[in-house]
Amino acid sequence: MAHHILGQSRTQTTLFPEVLEDFITEDNPVRVIDIFVEGLDLQTLGFEGVIAKGKGRPGYHPAILLKLYIYGYLNRIQSSRRLEKESHRNVEVMWLLGRLKPDFKTIADFRKNNGKGIKGVCRRFVEMCRQMNMFADSVFAIDGSKFKAVNNKSKNYTPSKVKFHIDRVEKSIEKYLSQMDTKDKDEKAADTKVSASKLAWLEARLVELKTLEKEVNEHPDKQVSQTDPDARLMHTHHMERRVCYNVQSAVDTKHHLIVEHDVTMTVDRGQLTSMAAQVQKALGKKNITIIADKGYFSRNDIKATQDLGMTANVPQSDTSGAAKKGVFNKSLFKYDKNKDMYICPAGEELPHRRNVTEDGVEQKVYVNHVACSGCTIRAKCTTSVKEPRKMKRWVHEEMIDAMQIRLGDNPDLPVLRKQTLEHPFGTIKMWMGATHFLMKRKKNVSIEMSLHVLAYNLKRMMTIMGTAGLMEAMIA
Structure with a gap:
């Protein structure tokens, strides 16, 4: 007689009780979480409650709650209430926590009160990856991505x-x-x-x-955001205006691991030196290569990164507005390095006359009053009736020239940057779903982002090395 596979009766008892260990395979990712957390010095990292109090009701060891959060962020479960439910019904969580069932308030308070420790764990995993020689190529892409804040757009005022x-x-x-x-x-x-x-x-x-x-x-x-005062109204990738945080990240171009990250409330410009310096500190080496898009272009930043010993590759954006005015673009003026002068489209020489400082940038001014006053194509060069066309050149412009040559010799760098950064940002946003950060204020959002980055890097290393291989490397 034909029949289907039958399940076990719900009222059937067993002679020997079942053991949780039997439900967790040897290559289950929860074993990686367990080994990683057990190998951390949580007190040194700054976690509260590592040493039990001698009086009152005993609390949970921070390792238990840290394991729970890492598991949650690895499995797209970031809510403290949902994590509480998982501790009651999820066999993997039961194994990981030893059947402990902390309530949602305890879980939420742990995340809120242990920001320093959680960020330290994130850095410790990057250090572990460095020890495994994952960053040998020393080429890193830097970019920012807008992550929606709790604050609704209707509660933001300009x-x-x-x-x-x-x-x-x-x-x-x-x-x-x-x-x-x-x-x-x-x-x-x-x-x-x-x-x-x-x-x-x-x-x-x-x-x-x-x-x-x-x-x-x-x-x-x-501007004022009423729900989350630290969130800011920003233009997103599709030119929509949303109340967001701008999350900066530096990603290894070979393995797509996030080496450093930071939650900011500003645009990308001005962030290059800070992020690159954090990468140097994390790796303990100065000789690194940085790739970023034109949104990061800043002469002072380019000089600062090179002064710190790294090589920056950031395309220069044309912000002169000459084309809109209907006059010759700066690119049509050729610079003669040996004579330190510019040659204009009419073939006249514009020698160096003086230096000026604008927006904190010292620039050399090149101008030829005589040639400009009698020029037959003056109308195509400047819209001013009295003033001649002036060329301004940063005193350290040779750094920019050398960088542009590098970019021209390596046309694949913009593609490499895009491929590198889309992977982690896309993955983390997919894990978050069509939602926003759960916490308010920059301090707390930074804790959330550290958990996202830690989970992403952990998942990435399991993909690269395999679960068993990563566990062996952690134990060694």
């Missing part, structure tokens, strides 16, 4: 947005006052009461907006 809301409320108040003035005497009292109530609400709202306007205008960034 000067223009506050003004728009104030104008709208003021118009509504005028409208209601006008309606109340023209009401018929025999109109029902209930209607008048409703209008008065609405008017009172609008007037109270106007007071709130006026207070908010003052707060926005006094803020250094000219």
Whole structure:
């Protein structure tokens, strides 16, 4: 007689109790988590509660909760309430925690109160990867990606947005006052009461907006986020405006491991030196190569990175606006290094005249008043009637010239940068899903990001070395 595979009866008892160890295979990733955490000096890393208190109710050892969080972020379970549920029903979590079942408040407080320790664990894993010789090539791509904050866009205010809301409320108040003035005497009292109530609400709202306007205008960034005060309204990849954090990362181009990361509230420009210096510190070596996109181009940053002993490759963006003005672009003026002068499109020489400092950058000015005044193509060179066309050159421009030559000789560098950075950012955002950071304020968001990075690097190493191979390397 034909039949299907039958399951075990739910009321059937067993002679010998089942052992959790039997449910966890030898190559299960939870074993990697267990070995990694057990090998850490949590007290040195800065975790609270490593040494048990001599009185009161005993607490959980931080290793237990750290294992739970690493497992959660590896398996797209970041919520403390969901992690609590997993400890009751998930066999892998039961094995990992020794059947302990911490409540969601204990789990959430551990993450909130152990930021220093969690960041230290993230750095410790990178150090472990370095000891395994994973960063031998010393080529790293740096970029930023916008991660949505808890703060909704409707709760973020800029000067223009506050003004728009104030104008709208003021118009509504005028409208209601006008309606109340023209009401018929025999109109029902209930209607008048409703209008008065609405008017009172609008007037109270106007007071709130006026207070908010003052707060926005006094803020250094000219914007206020009410839910998460540290989050900022930024342009995302698709030019949408969202309330986000800009997460910076430095990624190894060979294995796509995240060596360093940082949560910022600003744009990419100005972040290059800071991120590159952190990579140097993490690897304990100065001679590294950095690749970044044109959003990071800053002359002072390029010089600073090279002064620190590294090689930077950042394409220069053309921000002169000459094309829009209908005049010759700077690229048409050829620089003569031996004579230290520029040759204009008309073939005239523009010698060095003086130095000026603009926005903290010292520049050399090249100009030829005589040649420019009688030039037949002057209209194509400058829109000014009185002033001649001037060329400005940074005093350390040879660094930029050398960098542009390197980029020209290695056209695959932009492709390498893109391929390197899309992998970790894409993976982490996929794990997060169509959601945002769970915590508020930059300090707490940084803790969340460290857990995401740790989970990503751990998963990446298991893919590269295999679960068994990584466990052997950790034990050795």
